[in-house]
Amino acid sequence: MPLSIVILAAGQGTRMKSARPKVLHQLAGKPLLQHVVDSSRALEPEQIIVVVGHGADQVQNEMQGQDLQFVEQREQLGTGHALQQCLDHINPGNAVLVLYGDVPLIRAETMASMIEQSRDAAVCILSWEAENPFGYGRIIRNQQAVQAIVEQKDATPEQQAIDECHSGLMLIRGDKLQRLASALKNDNAQQEYYLTDVVGISVADGDLVCAVVCSDPDEVIGVNNQRQLAAVEALYRTRQVEMLMEHGVKIYDPARIDLRGVVEVGKDVEIDVNCIFEGTVTLGDNVRIGANCVIRNTSIAADSVIQPMTSIDEAVIGRNVSIGPFARIRPGTELADEAKIGNFVETKKSQIGRGSKVNHLSYIGDTEMGSEVNIGAGTITCNYDGVNKSKTVIEDGVFIGSDTQLVAPVRVERNATIGAGSTITRNAPADKLTISRAKQVTIGAWSKPKKKEN
Numbered sequence: 001m002p003l004s005i006v007i008l009a010a011g012q013g014t015r016m017k018s019a020r021p022k023v024l025h026q027l028a029g030k031p032l033l034q035h036v037v038d039s040s041r042a043l044e045p046e047q048i049i050v051v052v053g054h055g056a057d058q059v060q061n062e063m064q065g066q067d068l069q070f071v072e073q074r075e076q077l078g079t080g081h082a083l084q085q086c087l088d089h090i091n092p093g094n095a096v097l098v099l100y101g102d103v104p105l106i107r108a109e110t111m112a113s114m115i116e117q118s119r120d121a122a123v124c125i126l127s128w129e130a131e132n133p134f135g136y137g138r139i140i141r142n143q144q145a146v147q148a149i150v151e152q153k154d155a156t157p158e159q160q161a162i163d164e165c166h167s168g169l170m171l172i173r174g175d176k177l178q179r180l181a182s183a184l185k186n187d188n189a190q191q192e193y194y195l196t197d198v199v200g201i202s203v204a205d206g207d208l209v210c211a212v213v214c215s216d217p218d219e220v221i222g223v224n225n226q227r228q229l230a231a232v233e234a235l236y237r238t239r240q241v242e243m244l245m246e247h248g249v250k251i252y253d254p255a256r257i258d259l260r261g262v263v264e265v266g267k268d269v270e271i272d273v274n275c276i277f278e279g280t281v282t283l284g285d286n287v288r289i290g291a292n293c294v295i296r297n298t299s300i301a302a303d304s305v306i307q308p309m310t311s312i313d314e315a316v317i318g319r320n321v322s323i324g325p326f327a328r329i330r331p332g333t334e335l336a337d338e339a340k341i342g343n344f345v346e347t348k349k350s351q352i353g354r355g356s357k358v359n360h361l362s363y364i365g366d367t368e369m370g371s372e373v374n375i376g377a378g379t380i381t382c383n384y385d386g387v388n389k390s391k392t393v394i395e396d397g398v399f400i401g402s403d404t405q406l407v408a409p410v411r412v413e414r415n416a417t418i419g420a421g422s423t424i425t426r427n428a429p430a431d432k433l434t435i436s437r438a439k440q441v442t443i444g445a446w447s448k449p450k451k452k453e454n
Contacts, residue, residue, distance in 0.1 A: 001115065002174065003045040004094040008082050009033050009101030010053025010073040015225040021055030023101035024062055025229060028236050029260030029278050031062060032223060035104035042108035043115070046091050050101070051082045078192030079168075080184040087181055093174045098195065100168055102223045105235060110219055114171055114212045122176040122207035123198055125149070126169040128214045136165035137196060139211050146209040149196045164213065167220035170195060176207065244271075266302060290324065298329075301337070318354075336371070353396065366408065367392045376402035376420060383408045395430070 013022025023033035033050070040048055052059045053073040060070050071089055073082045083098060090096060097111065110126070118124030125146065127139050138159050140148040149166045150159050172180060180198040188194070202209050214220055218239075223229045240259040241251060249269045251257055256273040263277050266285035275289055279297035283289070287300050290308035300306065300317040307324030314331035323329060323341045332349030335341065339352045342359035350364050353371035358364055360377035366389050367381050379400050381392040390408035394400070398412050401420030412418065412428045419435035428434040 002091065002094045003043060003097060003115070004090045005040045005043070005045045005048045005097045005099060006083060006086050006090070007033065007036055007040070007048065007050045007099045007101050008079060009059060010051050010056075010076060010082060011102070012054035012076075013102070013224070016229075017226070021059055022223065024055070024059060025223070027104050027223075027229065027233055028240075032104045033059070033063065033101040036099055036101055036106065037063070037066065037068065039106055039108045039111070040097075040099065043097075043111055045097075046094060047089075049086050049089055051085060077186065078190070079195035080181070080193030080197060081186075083195055084181050084184065084193065087178065090177065095174045096172045096177055098168075098170045098172070100222065103168070103220060104223065105219045105221060105232060105239075106169065107216075107219055110214055110216075111169075114169070117212050118171050118173075118210055120208055121171075121210040122173050122202045122205075123180070123209045124171040125199070125209070125211045126167045126214055126220065127164050127211040128167055128217045128220050129163050130165045130217065131163075133160075133163050133165050138162040139164040139166060141211070144210070146199060146211045147203055149199050164211070166196065166211075167214060168222070169220065170198070172198065176202070179205075261297075272308070284319070293324075307343075366390065367394065369394045370396035370398070370414070372396060373398045373400070375400045376404065378403040379406070380404075381406045381408060 009023040011022060016022050016025060024031045027035060037048060047069055049069045049071055051071050051073050053076055056072050069089055071085050073085050099106065114124055114126050130136060135152050137149045137151050138155055139146055140150055140159065180201055183201045184193045184197055186193050199209050218235050221232055223232055237258055241254045241257055244263060244265060245251055247265050248267055249265050249271060251271050253273045257271060258276045261277060261279040261281065264282045266283065268286050269283045271289045272291040274292045276294045281295050282299040284300060284302035286303045288305045290306055292309050293306055294311045297314045298312045298317065301319040303319055304317055304321040309326045310324035312329040315329045315333040317335050318337040318339065320338050321335050324343065326343045327341050328346040330348035333347045334351045336352060336354040338355045340357040340359065341347065344361045345358050346363045348365040350367040350369065352369045353373065355371050356369055356373040358375040362375055362378065363380040365381050366383040368391065373394055382405055383389050383392065392406050392408045393411040395412060395414040397415040399417045401418050401422065403421045404418050405423045407423065407425045410424055410427060413430035415431045416428045417433045418424060418428060419433060422436040424434065424436060
């Protein structure tokens with residue numbers, strides 16, 4: 001079935017109490033609207049049309065470069081009016097699936113099932129069974145066929161007892177679209193064009209209207225305020241954590257982990273409490289993540305251990321690497337197999353070779369480091385002169401004594417040793433001991449200062 005998807009995203013979202021359009025508020029690190037777009041793509045539609053209104057420029061700028069079509073609804077005259085604005089843009093003859101930019105948990109599988117079960121229907125709606133249906137439009141059936149959607153205020157006591165409710169999501173067959181959209185009227189108290197009216201129009205035309213019940217009511221929850229956004233975030237997190245555990249990941253406390261992206265895992269991965277994962281993260285076999293870590297857009301190869309309180313951002317971590325605790329791995333860091341980064345170490349835009357160790361209290365930036373290098377505590381690479389960044393090269397087998405400053409650009413050649421407390425401003429030759437210290441002096445006449453009397 002040729003398919004066009006229309007995502008309604010024109011609302012102001014006044015209850016969010018924000019200048020930012022509602023559909024751009026973040027869920028798990030990306031806009032609500034982005035979640036709907038991503039799920040839509042799995043259906044391989046011919047086109048995705050986003051109806052924008054409030055904050056249209058912001059929405060288009062945020063979502064640019066994704067092969068989306070934008071249609072502006074200049075006046076907010078209801079959901080039916082929003083669809084009418086799209087009629088000249090929808091590929092002729094295509095079925096239209098109407099989604100909402102503030103309903104981010106809808107699954108592609110649910111939408112596909114809806115499409116599959118609607119073959120003979122002019123209109124198919126996605127419904128759900130509510131524990132407390134108060135306030136929602138009720139689905140009125142004649143056996144299996146839908147006869148109407150009745151709003152709470154218009155429902156009889158018998159109709160109010162119905163627990164099947166309308167989610168808002170709707171599929172309209174391609175050959176019925178023009179007829180149904182053009183027949184919508186605004187003769188109601190709000191003077192708005194309601195998309196739900198297509199049900200009554202179709203029934204009056206003698207066409208079949210069906211409803212597919214969504215098996216997971218969480219999928220159709222909309223976001224209208226910050227409280228609901230937090231609730232949806234919790235549901236999303238639970239969904240992601242359950243998927244990880246189904247893949248065999250040991251998660252010490254599923255309630256204390258936050259997944260704001262995609263996490264790919266190998267076997268026997270362990271994740272301790274209060275960890276945050278953002279973007280795309282890959283964890284190889286036997287990787288262990290300690291408590292309170294933040295990991296973003298990073299791959300970590302097998303058998304590596306990330307100790308507690310570690311931040312890793314846009315890095316590539318090899319096999320059997322140890323990092324932390326209290327380490328900060330910044331973008332552009334590449335750690336080869338068996339490297340070790342210890343406590344209170346920061347790295348940035350550096351390649352650290354196989355088996356090399358930076359154990360304590362050091363900063364390594366804009367550095368190319370070979371294998372089996374040992375960096376003493378308190379060592380820093382001075383890579384910035386206030387205007388430009390420069391590179392430090394540390395070749396294989398180098399030993400750097402504690403409290404050393406390497407002033408870039410500088411090279412420490414193979415198997416060199418740098419004495420503790422040195423400031424290195426020129427290349428250090430291979431296989432030699434290089435020291436840069438002031439002469440040590442003892443002042444015999446000196447005495448400790450005494451506390452002044454009050």
